[in-house]
Amino acid sequence: MTIAVENPATGRIIGTVPDLDATAVADAARRARAAQPAWQSLGYDGRAAVLRRMQRWIVDHADTVVATISAETGKAYEDALLAEVNYGAAAFGFWAKQAPRYLAETKVRSSQPLVAGKRLVQRYRPVGLVGVIGPWNYPLTNSFGDCIPALAAGNAVLLKPSEVTPLTSLLLAQGLAECGLPDGVFGVVTGRGETGAALVDEVDMIMFTGSTATGRRVAARAAERLIPASLELGGKDPMIVLADADLERAATHAAYYAMFNCGQTCISIERCYVEEPVYADFVDLVTAKVNALRQGVPAGPGSVDLGSLTFPPQVDVVDRHVSEALAAGARALTGGVRPEREGHWYPPTVLVDVDHSMTIMREETFGPTLPIMAVPDADEAVRLANDSAYGLCASVFGRDLARAEDVARRLEAGAVTVNDAVVNYTALELPMGGAKPASGIGRRHGKDGITKYCRQQSLLVSRWHLRRDVHTYPYRAGRTRLLRSLLALLNRGRRRS
Numbered sequence: 367m368t369i370a371v372e373n374p375a376t377g378r379i380i381g382t383v384p385d386l387d388a389t390a391v392a393d394a395a396r397r398a399r400a401a402q403p404a405w406q407s408l409g410y411d412g413r414a415a416v417l418r419r420m421q422r423w424i425v426d427h428a429d430t431v432v433a434t435i436s437a438e439t440g441k442a443y444e445d446a447l448l449a450e451v452n453y454g455a456a457a458f459g460f461w462a463k464q465a466p467r468y469l470a471e472t473k474v475r476s477s478q479p480l481v482a483g484k485r486l487v488q489r490y491r492p493v494g495l496v497g498v499i500g501p502w503n504y505p506l507t508n509s510f511g512d513c514i515p516a517l518a519a520g521n522a523v524l525l526k527p528s529e530v531t532p533l534t535s536l537l538l539a540q541g542l543a544e545c546g547l548p549d550g551v552f553g554v555v556t557g558r559g560e561t562g563a564a565l566v567d568e569v570d571m572i573m574f575t576g577s578t579a580t581g582r583r584v585a586a587r588a589a590e591r592l593i594p595a596s597l598e599l600g601g602k603d604p605m606i607v608l609a610d611a612d613l614e615r616a617a618t619h620a621a622y623y624a625m626f627n628c629g630q631t632c633i634s635i636e637r638c639y640v641e642e643p644v645y646a647d648f649v650d651l652v653t654a655k656v657n658a659l660r661q662g663v664p665a666g667p668g669s670v671d672l673g674s675l676t677f678p679p680q681v682d683v684v685d686r687h688v689s690e691a692l693a694a695g696a697r698a699l700t701g702g703v704r705p706e707r708e709g710h711w712y713p714p715t716v717l718v719d720v721d722h723s724m725t726i727m728r729e730e731t732f733g734p735t736l737p738i739m740a741v742p743d744a745d746e747a748v749r750l751a752n753d754s755a756y757g758l759c760a761s762v763f764g765r766d767l768a769r770a771e772d773v774a775r776r777l778e779a780g781a782v783t784v785n786d787a788v789v790n791y792t793a794l795e796l797p798m799g800g801a802k803p804a805s806g807i808g809r810r811h812g813k814d815g816i817t818k819y820c821r822q823q824s825l826l827v828s829r830w831h832l833r834r835d836v837h838t839y840p841y842r843a844g845r846t847r848l849l850r851s852l853l854a855l856l857n858r859g860r861r862r863s
């Protein structure tokens with residue numbers, strides 16, 4: 367059985383991949399498990415050498431990688447270059463360098479008398495076999511990208527890319543082999559949802575990115591198997607524009623970070639709240655900027671600003687959210703009409719006269735849309751921004767930094783930016799993840815972004831000791847009285863300090 371891969375900008379079939387069943391996934395898992403110990407025993411330096419070669423490989427093959435990503439997603443050249451190739455190359459270098467630091471053994475001190483004089487160590491070991499299930503919006507960054515820290519930690523990894531965008535993962539697997547990754551350490555299991563479900567049944571830890579509904583199914587299966595799951599799910603990221611904001615910058619960011627990658631980014635700006643005094647000016651600026659965007663079939667650098675949507679059913683979701691809003695009284699200042707053309711398209715759309723009764727303000731639209739609402743003050747903006755099941759990222763724009771930061775700190779989101787948006791994702795040192803269940807659990811990036819692929823081990827070594835410790839058998843009244851006095855002394859001392 368095979369799956370045909372389509373270029374969503376043209377509707378043309380550009381390749382086919384195997385649709386692997388549970389038996390094939392189990393075979394791949396066996397091969398990966400057999401290869402993992404040797405990869406682990408290469409140590410950080412040995413693994414880093416492979417990862418650094420892959421960093422250079424991505425840069426050297428940037429044209430091929432961009433072309434592959436763009437062909438299977440329909441995204442603009444720049445969206446593939448900046449948000450994917452750039453991320454992938456940087457991530458290989460980052461995890462090669464930081465893995466030994468984040469996973470370094472740490473000496474632990476304890477005030478407990480029973481462990482006095484003993485060496486206490488906290489250390490990390492790879493879980494063994496990591497499964498990564500990825501979505502279609504960023505086949506390199508959000509899908510393959512999660513494999514990099516897992517490999518750096520010494521794991522074998524199996525990646526199940528989205529059935530819609532498997533070609534990038536296969537190309538990168540070829541790159542890893544050329545860079546000397548031992549056979550079997552990394553594998554791509556192509557297929558549909560069933561292949562993903564089979565993967566959860568084989569691995570020691572699962573990293574999932576995608577919809578909240580599928581994330582819940584993955585988490586439930588992981589819970590049955592008692593394996594850890596890290597989930598990066600949807601977002602409905604709010605942007606707040608305060609009255610003193612630099613409107614030009616705020617409008618540029620709104621237009622760019624709502625529309626780039628055709629709005630198919632978990633941390634794109636999905637809704638906007640603007641303080642009333644600057645609402646009209648802000649809307650005019652944003653509308654002019656969005657009106658000027660060029661959308662079409664990507665044909666190299668600078669050819670278009672927006673490509674097509676990637677996932678055919680997503681066009682129906684975007685169209686439904688916009689149509690329902692328009693029927694309920696919203697106005698489209700630009701876009702808002704689904705075009706009749708080959709491929710999967712929706713135009714960049716700015717909506718006003720929206721409110722929270724509309725799905726476009728509540729559910730993840732994941733398309734090139736920006737609904738904008740006027741608010742009387744910052745308190746109302748915070749209330750509306752937090753009125754959501756999601757809490758992935760958020761942004762606040764204002765010249766008074768103290769006030770803007772105060773607003774930012776009141777937002778229920780895993781990450782908040784002030785006078786900026788989305789670029790926090792590129793700081794691999796900064797943890798990234800949801801603050802509310804619908805946006806997921808766990809973190810990517812930072813120390814948590816690699817320790818999650820490990821099991822902790824606590825080590826206690828008795829270097830010097832008595833032949834028999836004072837608290838062990840046989841129990842004797844005299845020694846017990848002594849221990850009681852010691853216990854009282856220690857705990858009284860603690861209360862005084």
Ligand code: NDP
Pocket residue numbers: 499500501502503508526527528529530557558559560561562563566575576577578579580581583584598599600601631632677680683730731732
């Ligand atoms: P899904 O969550 O359904 O798919 C994500 C991945 O999970 C894909 O590889 C998919 O395979 C796989 N999968 C599907 N079913 C199962 C299962 N039962 N067990 C294990 N893995 C499974 O997302 P969609 O692609 O359907 O997108 C739907 C919505 O998700 C979008 O409209 C958007 O709102 C949101 N989304 C969020 C993303 C984010 O970055 N947080 C990224 C992409 C989408 P296959 O593709 O082969 O079905």
